[in-house]
Amino acid sequence: MGKTWKNWAGNEKAVPLSIRAVSEPQQLAEIVRQAHSRGEKVKIPGSGHSFTPAAVTNGHMVRIDGISGIIDVDRNNHLVTVGAGTTLHHLNKLLHAEGLAMANLGDIAYQTVAGAVSTSTHGTGRDLTGLAGQLEGLTLVDGTGQIHTCSRTKNTDIFEFARVGVGALGAITECTIRVVDAFSLKAQEVPMKLNDVLDNIDELVNSNDHFEFFWIPHTKWALTKRNNRTTEPLSPLPPIRGWISKTFMENYAFGAVCKVGRRFPSLIPKLATALPSSGSREYIDHSYKIFASPRLVHFYEMENAIPAEFLPQALKDIQQMIERKGYLLNFPVEVRFTAPDDVPLSTAYQRRSAYIAVHVYQGMEYESFFRDVENVLREYQPRPHWGKIHYKDADVLAPLYPKFEEFLRMRDRLDPDRTFSNRYTEKVFGK
């Protein structure tokens, strides 16, 4: 019996035929060639932070943590090439040392660069795209073991689709990222009535570089977060206060509240008032320290991108559904925004997008709630996050993406024998 692999949330497990680690693209290409010739499967896990079985395999699991670090810095063009196994956390530090930064990031930085772009990982930002939209080039080992380098000017058709390939087109070994000069962000966290947020949503999004909010179910309140570029001096949360508010309150204390709620669900509406929604605070820090926080409380998550203009009505519909069905929820509903991009399977492809994310504490039943959310959002053209729980298959997904059929043709070209397929890619793209 092989070693068991499981994802961060613990809802997906795999017993691969083998788990190997490589530090050179050529080693990886050789493993793929051999597996292909024997008709075996290969999967590259990132940091296992997808809630979907995207990285699961009963074939060969090949870790590329060793293909990590900065390979090249093109300062004139603000382009940095990195090993695809670099974690975002490591990347942020490396970029900072070069006086550079990612223009935008998600909530955490545990993911690998390749894992994050492959599932269309995003943060929030009026004029900014998700991570795949920040790529300018990449290197890919296809399903036969052939290596392709591609960019906006070379092998452009491969580049177009391989940025968000959900692991189905091959293994990415290097990524060239468009970066910006290092910058600071002023974070302002202010509780607001949810209705006021929704009534003024365009103004809130348009007047901030990065706006997001967390609605606390069973309350009228939302915690709003505005992050704006600043040249003011740094004034980070002091280490102890920062640890208490970011790590303790948002993780340990929150975890304790969730645990009580899991044991005594009827207390959840009362406990909701103890969630970290109250109190305003302001601090300034390096951008990457503001974007990402530790996440020590484990949960299950579903997130859908919808055209931004549908957000207020869609969220009200979810709110009504929760009340009607009597769901007791002890996790905030997170709402973020991004600019449209040009990546065919990006959840924001050609759409200014609002993202609605719902969470359920680890160990609690989530399926009926997530299915109901999916149902409510059906009329809003929802594109599910490729790395977060959803129940859609290829037939449902195809009409949501104008270039879905072209993506499938690229898959036939790059992975004709499905070396990189697993039960997830079979579900979302077909056999």
Ligand SMILES: Cc1cc2nc3c(=O)[nH]c(=O)nc-3n(C[C@H](O)[C@H](O)[C@H](O)COP(=O)(O)OP(=O)(O)OC[C@H]3O[C@@H](n4cnc5c(N)ncnc54)[C@H](O)[C@@H]3O)c2cc1C
């Ligand atoms: C606590 C938490 C917070 C999160 N916050 C956010 C957020 O703020 N925004 C957001 O959008 N998402 C968020 N996510 C989702 C997460 O960003 C994605 O699921 C991401 O794909 C995880 O990256 P990973 O490195 O763990 O990849 P994995 O989950 O391990 O893999 C994801 C997919 O990428 C493929 N892959 C990995 N490496 C390669 C490679 N080298 N070549 C080809 N394919 C590859 C895998 O095979 C798999 O198909 C969060 C998840 C968690 C658990």
